[in-house]
Amino acid sequence: MIEALSGEGSFVCLRISTGREVKSLMPFFKVENLAISFGGLRALNDISFEIAQGEIYAIIGPNGAGKTTLFNCINGIYRPDRGKVWFKGEPVLGKKPDRVARMGIARTFQNIELFNNMNTMDNIMLGRHLYLKTGLFHGAFMWGRRSFAGKEEIRHRRKVEEIIDLLDLHAVRDKFVGGLPYGTQKVIELGRALALEPELLLLDEPCAGMNSEEKQDMIFWIKDIQDELGVTILLIEHDMNMVMDISDRILAINFGSPITEGTPEDVRKHPDVLKAYLGEEEDIGYAA
Ligand SMILES: Nc1ncnc2c1ncn2[C@@H]1O[C@H](COP(=O)(O)OP(=O)(O)O)[C@@H](O)[C@H]1O
Numbered sequence: 001m002i003e004a005l006s007g008e009g010s011f012v013c014l015r016i017s018t019g020r021e022v023k024s025l026m027p028f029f030k031v032e033n034l035a036i037s038f039g040g041l042r043a044l045n046d047i048s049f050e051i052a053q054g055e056i057y058a059i060i061g062p063n064g065a066g067k068t069t070l071f072n073c074i075n076g077i078y079r080p081d082r083g084k085v086w087f088k089g090e091p092v093l094g095k096k097p098d099r100v101a102r103m104g105i106a107r108t109f110q111n112i113e114l115f116n117n118m119n120t121m122d123n124i125m126l127g128r129h130l131y132l133k134t135g136l137f138h139g140a141f142m143w144g145r146r147s148f149a150g151k152e153e154i155r156h157r158r159k160v161e162e163i164i165d166l167l168d169l170h171a172v173r174d175k176f177v178g179g180l181p182y183g184t185q186k187v188i189e190l191g192r193a194l195a196l197e198p199e200l201l202l203l204d205e206p207c208a209g210m211n212s213e214e215k216q217d218m219i220f221w222i223k224d225i226q227d228e229l230g231v232t233i234l235l236i237e238h239d240m241n242m243v244m245d246i247s248d249r250i251l252a253i254n255f256g257s258p259i260t261e262g263t264p265e266d267v268r269k270h271p272d273v274l275k276a277y278l279g280e281e282e283d284i285g286y287a288a
């Protein structure tokens, strides 16, 4: 008989009446046999993987491999033809994007989606919309700092300040994001996703279009989010070198299908991965 449920790493422990603890088959995050087609094009075909709590798990693949489509399936933008997705034992598919976000799954987009004519603080504040009971920005202003709405807004702003601290965004806190460097905008987008206080963060090519210094910074922030906040990270990336440093495990896909899964070293050397990237050598910087 089951007595208690308690989280442990990527598994949920079931304590049975004998007093022995048994690990159930309930990983932190699991994708099973996911498939979706657009017209005749099979964009994802039989994609399965599991992520343990606290891991940085990367999915790599050439352009058009199906990486963004996978995120769109997970967070409810697309409805897959087949497959299942579980987060902490709860089914994810069939929910709308805001419901998926409420489960604790946040995401960033491949192309920056910020409000250019709003400042950094307010852009990150937008990430807290799920928590706001009163309208954005109107709390303290409309009803006074001591009203419920005012207190609520102050609490949210405090959370946003913590994120600004964590990501070292003080210098640009009150600046319009439209005029900021590309790399800084990507960090602000990361901050906005963190404002949701997610347990799982989906990052779609967070280093795309960055120079090498900006890339190093972004890698540092991603590591920090894992270490300091304990957030589990699912990262999709085209640039293989970027994921080598930070990923615990990698799944390589091409034409919507899995090629191999393993440690960064294993995946990097895999002949089918090399073949998939053939012709893109400049992008991934292979020496041989
Ligand atoms: N809404 C859509 N309608 C039609 N085709 C799509 C749609 N979304 C993605 N695709 C196709 O699915 C394939 C995978 O795209 P995508 O997931 O964006 O690749 P990646 O992110 O790995 O570069 C591409 O061939 C793309 O054109």
Ligand SMILES: [Mg+2]
Pocket (backbone or CB within 6 Å): 067, 068, 069, 110
């Ligand atoms: Mg993409």
